[in-house]
Amino acid sequence: MLHVVKQGSGLRRALRCSVAAAAFALLTGTASAQMLEVAVEASPAGLDPHIVTAFASSQIVLGPIYEGLTALDKDLNIIPGLAQSWTGSADGKTVTFKLRPGVTFHDGKPMEAEDVASSLRRVLSKDVGSPLASRLSAMESATAVDATTLELKLKEPSAPLLASLTGIAIVPRGLETNKDALQRAPVGTGPFKFEEWQPNGFIRLAKHAGYWNAAEVKLAGVKFNFVPEAATRQVGIGNGQFALLPHIDAATALQLKGKPNVAMQETTELAYTLIGMNTSKPPFDNAKVREALNYALNRKEIIDAALFGSGAPAAPLPAVLKDWAVDVKDLPCYAYDPAKAQALLKEAGVATPVAVSMTVLPRQDIRDIAQVVQQQLGKAGFKVELKNPELGQFVQDWRNSNFDLFASTNAGSIEPDDYFYRAFRTGGSTNVFKYSNPELDALLDKGRSTLDKPARQAAYRDAQKILGCTGPAAHIAYPTLFSAVRSNLQGYDIYANRSLVSLGRASLR
Amino acid sequence: MLRHLLQRGLDLVIVLFGISVIVFLMIRLIPGDAVAIMLGANTEVTPERIAAMRGALGLDRPLLEQYWVWLSHALRGDFGTSIWTGRPVMQEIAAQIWPTLQLTLFALVLGAGLAIPIGCLMAHWRGGRADLVLRVGAIAGLTIPSFWLGIVMLITVATLAPSFASLGYVPFSEDPLGNLQRLLLPAIALALPILANLSRLVRTAMLDALSQDYIRTARAKGLGERAVLYRHALRNALIPFVTSVGIMTGYLLGGAIVVEQVFSIPGLGRLILGAIAERNYPLVQATILVVTVGFVLVNALVDFAYALIDPRLRTAS
Numbered sequence: 001m002l003h004v005v006k007q008g009s010g011l012r013r014a015l016r017c018s019v020a021a022a023a024f025a026l027l028t029g030t031a032s033a034q035m036l037e038v039a040v041e042a043s044p045a046g047l048d049p050h051i052v053t054a055f056a057s058s059q060i061v062l063g064p065i066y067e068g069l070t071a072l073d074k075d076l077n078i079i080p081g082l083a084q085s086w087t088g089s090a091d092g093k094t095v096t097f098k099l100r101p102g103v104t105f106h107d108g109k110p111m112e113a114e115d116v117a118s119s120l121r122r123v124l125s126k127d128v129g130s131p132l133a134s135r136l137s138a139m140e141s142a143t144a145v146d147a148t149t150l151e152l153k154l155k156e157p158s159a160p161l162l163a164s165l166t167g168i169a170i171v172p173r174g175l176e177t178n179k180d181a182l183q184r185a186p187v188g189t190g191p192f193k194f195e196e197w198q199p200n201g202f203i204r205l206a207k208h209a210g211y212w213n214a215a216e217v218k219l220a221g222v223k224f225n226f227v228p229e230a231a232t233r234q235v236g237i238g239n240g241q242f243a244l245l246p247h248i249d250a251a252t253a254l255q256l257k258g259k260p261n262v263a264m265q266e267t268t269e270l271a272y273t274l275i276g277m278n279t280s281k282p283p284f285d286n287a288k289v290r291e292a293l294n295y296a297l298n299r300k301e302i303i304d305a306a307l308f309g310s311g312a313p314a315a316p317l318p319a320v321l322k323d324w325a326v327d328v329k330d331l332p333c334y335a336y337d338p339a340k341a342q343a344l345l346k347e348a349g350v351a352t353p354v355a356v357s358m359t360v361l362p363r364q365d366i367r368d369i370a371q372v373v374q375q376q377l378g379k380a381g382f383k384v385e386l387k388n389p390e391l392g393q394f395v396q397d398w399r400n401s402n403f404d405l406f407a408s409t410n411a412g413s414i415e416p417d418d419y420f421y422r423a424f425r426t427g428g429s430t431n432v433f434k435y436s437n438p439e440l441d442a443l444l445d446k447g448r449s450t451l452d453k454p455a456r457q458a459a460y461r462d463a464q465k466i467l468g469c470t471g472p473a474a475h476i477a478y479p480t481l482f483s484a485v486r487s488n489l490q491g492y493d494i495y496a497n498r499s500l501v502s503l504g505r506a507s508l509r
Numbered sequence: 510m511l512r513h514l515l516q517r518g519l520d521l522v523i524v525l526f527g528i529s530v531i532v533f534l535m536i537r538l539i540p541g542d543a544v545a546i547m548l549g550a551n552t553e554v555t556p557e558r559i560a561a562m563r564g565a566l567g568l569d570r571p572l573l574e575q576y577w578v579w580l581s582h583a584l585r586g587d588f589g590t591s592i593w594t595g596r597p598v599m600q601e602i603a604a605q606i607w608p609t610l611q612l613t614l615f616a617l618v619l620g621a622g623l624a625i626p627i628g629c630l631m632a633h634w635r636g637g638r639a640d641l642v643l644r645v646g647a648i649a650g651l652t653i654p655s656f657w658l659g660i661v662m663l664i665t666v667a668t669l670a671p672s673f674a675s676l677g678y679v680p681f682s683e684d685p686l687g688n689l690q691r692l693l694l695p696a697i698a699l700a701l702p703i704l705a706n707l708s709r710l711v712r713t714a715m716l717d718a719l720s721q722d723y724i725r726t727a728r729a730k731g732l733g734e735r736a737v738l739y740r741h742a743l744r745n746a747l748i749p750f751v752t753s754v755g756i757m758t759g760y761l762l763g764g765a766i767v768v769e770q771v772f773s774i775p776g777l778g779r780l781i782l783g784a785i786a787e788r789n790y791p792l793v794q795a796t797i798l799v800v801t802v803g804f805v806l807v808n809a810l811v812d813f814a815y816a817l818i819d820p821r822l823r824t825a826s
Contacts, residue, residue: 043783045547045593129558180595199594199604200783201678201775225677227773232676235663239671392788393540399548 034220034508036489039233039242043200043226046183049169050123050130059246060224063501064205065106066169066188069097069116069150070162071501074493076320076414078162082111082170082189083150092157092451099148104210105172106186106193113144118173120152127177134422134429135164138448156449159456163415191217191504200226211504218491218507237262243486243508247498249365250310253482261487265494269481270412272314273369275358275474278403280434283356287470288348294333294474295341296380297373303477306368310482314475316467317416317460320496324416324457326464333469341380353383356404359397360388363409369476370407401432410473413497416460417448424467433472440466517809524805525798529583532797533576536790542568543592543788566592566790579794588798589791598795601780606799608678609769609776611688613761615696620703621754627704628711629743635716643708650705655764659698659771666694678774695772699764703757710753714746721745747818755811759804 044057049066052058062068071081083097103111120142123130138158143151154161172187186194191213192205206221208214225242227233230252236242238259245252256262277284277293284290299313312318313334317325328334345352360370367388374384384405389397397403410430412419422428425444426436440463447459467473483494491506544562563569567578582589588598627643634640666673674690681688718724719742727737766778777796784792 045787126555126558129555184594198775199601200779225773226775227676228779229660229771229773231660232663232771232773235667236676239667239673241674241676389540391786392542392546396540396545399545 034218036219036222036244036503036506036508037225037242038222038244038246039225039227039236040246041226041228041230041233044203047186047194047197047203048179048182049171049186049188050119050128050132051179051183059498059500060203060205061186061188062167062169063190063499064192064222064503065186065190065194066171067190068168068170069165072166072414072495072497072499074495074502076496078166078414081166082116083165086162088451093154095152095154095161096145097150097152099150100212101148103189103212105189106208106210107172108210109172110147111170111189112147113150114147115173116150116170117142117144118176119168119170122171122176123168125176128179132168135160135167135418157451159448159451160415160417163413163418167413192219192222195221202226213504217504219503222503237484237486240486240488243489244492245484246494246500248482248484250308250480250482251364253310253484254308256484263485263487265483265485265492266310266480267494267496268312268318268320268478269498270318270320270414270478270496271409272318272412272478273366273407273409273476274314275373275476276403276406276408276433277472277474278401278405278433279436279472280401281404283348283350283354284404284472286348286350288344289350289354290470290472290474291333292341292344292348292380293377293382294469295335295337295344296377296382297474297476298336298376299328299334299476300336301376302369302372305372307365307477307479310480311477312480314477316464316471316475317419318412318478318496321414321416323453324460326461326468331465331468338376338380345381352381353378354381355383355385357385357387358405358407359394359403360386360406361394361408362388362391365479366407366409373407373476398432401434412478416456416463417444420444420460420463420467421448423473424471435472437466440471513812517812521802521805521809525801528801529580529794529798530576532794533579534572536785536788536793537572537575539788543790544568546786546788547593579791588795591792592789593787598792601792602777602796602799605775605780606777607680608692608774609762609765609778611681612692612695612699612765612768612774612776613758615692616699616703616761617754617758619696620700620757621707621750623700624704624707624711625743625750627708629715629738631708631712632715632719635712640712644712647705647709650701653701654767655698655702656767656771658701659695659768662694662698663771676773678776691772691774695768695774698768698771699761702764703761706757707750707753711746711750714749715742718742718745744818748815751811751814751818755808758807762800762803 040059044052044060046052046057047061047065049058049061052061068081069083070078073079080100082100082103084100086095086097088095097116099113099116105111120136120139122128123132123136124139138154138156138161140153140155145151170189171182175181184197191208191211193208194203195206196204203224204221207217207219211217227236233242233245234252234256237245237256240261253264253266257264275293277290279285303309303311303313313328315326315328315331319325319327342352345354358370358374360367370386374386377384398406398408410423421444422430424431424433424435424440426441443459443463447456447463450456450459481494481496481498483492485492488509489506490509491502493502495501543566544559548559560569567575579589590596591598591601594601631640631643663675666675674687675694676691678691679687724737724741727741765776766782769776769778770782777800781793781796784796
């Protein structure tokens with residue numbers, strides 16, 4: 001038996017050795033100076049800026065790697081991007097862009113008007129099938145007049161055009177029918193160029209030496225680490241392994257608040273959470289039932305219970321679009337009133353309790369929202385059964401309008417047209433509600449094709465009144481978006497549209 | 510021996526065939542196919558194009574035909590390409606298999622290696638206070654889930670030694686020390702349940718062996734205590750131990766999925782998880798097959814280990 005004990009002490013020695021080795025590693029293991037370590041939840045599916053839509057991909061792609069003709073500043077104003085200036089013709093059907101000179105792609109080739117024209121055509125190409133196509137639906141043709149002048153011909157005047165162009169990346173020419181080339185090897189004009197992708201590990205970008213504004217870029221590179229576990233991301237920013245956790249939710253942010261050397265930036269997100277209704281079948285084909293559902297919701301309570309109080313009750317447009325948004329207080333149906341909801345259901349002539357099912361997007365905050373909504377609706381004459389499919393099933397049901405109600409989230413932008421046209425116009429590409437209202441259609445068409453701002457504002461104001469009461473979606477909340485920033489990272493600014501474009505100006509101390 | 514090898518090879522083929530059929534059906538029977546997931550909320554794509562995409566992936570053909578196409582290619586060594594990245598699936602697996610292999614091996618060495626001395630100690634101190642403490646510890650080790658232990662260790666280490674890099678993975682060839690440093694915590698998290706399980710097993714087996722007649726005989730003929738323990742008792746106690754190690758390897762590959770997630774290690778586990786979520790059929794099939802082959806091979810090795818440990822089995826086969 002003696003020997004066994006001896007073996008034990010040998011083990012102890014071995015353990016002591018490995019502790020020493022670990023301590024040594026700890027002293028020597030330092031990261032390179034200006035490489036920014038970022039932790040994000042999910043690995044992107046691809047990096048083609050015209051194909052990927054998920055936040056996971058687009059935050060890495062647009063801004064750091066790619067740029068559009070126009071861009072947004074921190075306060076969501078449209079500013080020049082790769083176009084220095086633009087002029088519209090009197091009839092609003094021709095827009096001429098003057099391009100920034102001296103811009104080069106990451107492969108060293110100069111960016112010219114022909115690349116821009118080719119990029120716009122690529123978005124509309126049937127072979128590529130870009131989800132951005134509807135944003136350019138007004139485009140008739142794009143022609144390079146000379147190397148730095150682009151002429152865009154439109155079928156009809158398009159008010160949202162400049163806003164839409166902020167989201168359309170300029171890629172090298174010659175890829176108009178190629179949907180594979182850019183997915184794994186992006187070539188853009190942005191401050192950082194793609195270097196390495198370790199699947200499930202990280203994506204590493206390096207400074208683009210030929211960037212048109214290279215003097216402003218201080219980071220040597222950015223490494224996006226894919227860290228699926230929230231607790232792990234917290235540990236990483238706590239001990240300085242990561243310097244930035246961009247766009248985290250309230251639950252994570254609350255746990256990180258007050259940690260030494262970690263500052264929190266916050267803004268109200270442009271995306272919103274919603275309860276969608278299927279207007280192609282009873283009971284939600286009846287406008288009164290939809291109105292009742294709005295009265296039955298206590299949005300403040302939902303935000304407090306499901307989002308830790310971090311969010312703003314959602315009108316059809318977010319308050320940050322101050323030129324356009326109608327205030328929540330001016331929407332009568334947003335007053336919480338279960339008795340009124342019951343009365344409306346009686347008026348509608350449906351038998352109470354109204355039994356419906358709600359299909360829930362598999363994301364924690366949405367699941368929490370759905371549970372609170374289920375309770376609130378229960379008090380107002382509905383009986384809601386929750387369905388929790390996994391993502392693939394959810395997408396399929398959503399796409400095929402196979403639901404009574406669904407709880408999910410919809411992306412936003414700085415343009416009312418983006419919020420409404422696709423989702424709520426008759427035949428709109430994401431109108432899974434199968435909602436059709438000629439009055440609303442007319443307003444949305446007007447908002448799209450009128451260049452006169454006061455007239456547009458009036459149209460969208462009326463549209464919001466319709467959507468806020470009897471529309472097919474009950475808007476719930478614009479959640480607060482947080483970024484956790486390590487104290488040695490300077491110059492990073494959180495953007496309400498989740499853009500990481502400010503990394504081009506950031507530096508590490 | 511040759512017959513034994515052949516028998517094993519035949520077993521492997523049957524198991525692989527069975528697994529391939531099950532995996533093939535299961536991944537296709539869950540709702541939402543690859544094309545639907547790939548498109549997500551993208552409604553710009555026309556139904557004709559969706560049909561064309563399904564056609565290009567062969568998803569529009571009957572299941573039996575799909576399986577036959579896959580099988581006939583696989584038999585020629587072609588396991589297809591990843592639906593999402595377009596790269597050969599074997600290339601994808603090769604890129605991510607090393608962290609998992611290393612982690613599994615590390616945890617196995619740690620768990621099984623420590624289980625023998627600890628199990629012997631427990632047997633030696635049986636009934637005593639130290640034995641009791643170790644046995645309660647072993648039960649705790651069995652019941653604590655690896656992912657919880659992983660997160661707790663992460664947070665503890667981050668608090669006590671903030672600069673200890675414990676997340677992610679660097680290849681051994683690039684930075685040997687950084688590699689071991691990052692694998693240490695996940696390996697411990699994985700090893701603890703194995704250690705708990707195997708040390709209890711060694712304890713029982715040792716106690717069993719020590720009460721056998723041949724031990725008394727060995728002592729009676731004047732053998733030293735060390736020889737009695739190692740040449741006679743431990744050797745016999747090792748047979749159930751080795752069997753368990755083989756089964757544990759399967760557990761490790763499963764546990765690695767969770768631990769890789771917690772420590773954000775780009776390994777096979779996360780590859781499988783991602784592939785299932787995105788309905789990447791060829792990748793799911795190939796990764797599961799690779800894991801199956803690994804499991805069957807380990808258990809074949811266990812069989813040979815029996816023969817090394819126990820001469821009686823050598824002559825019997």
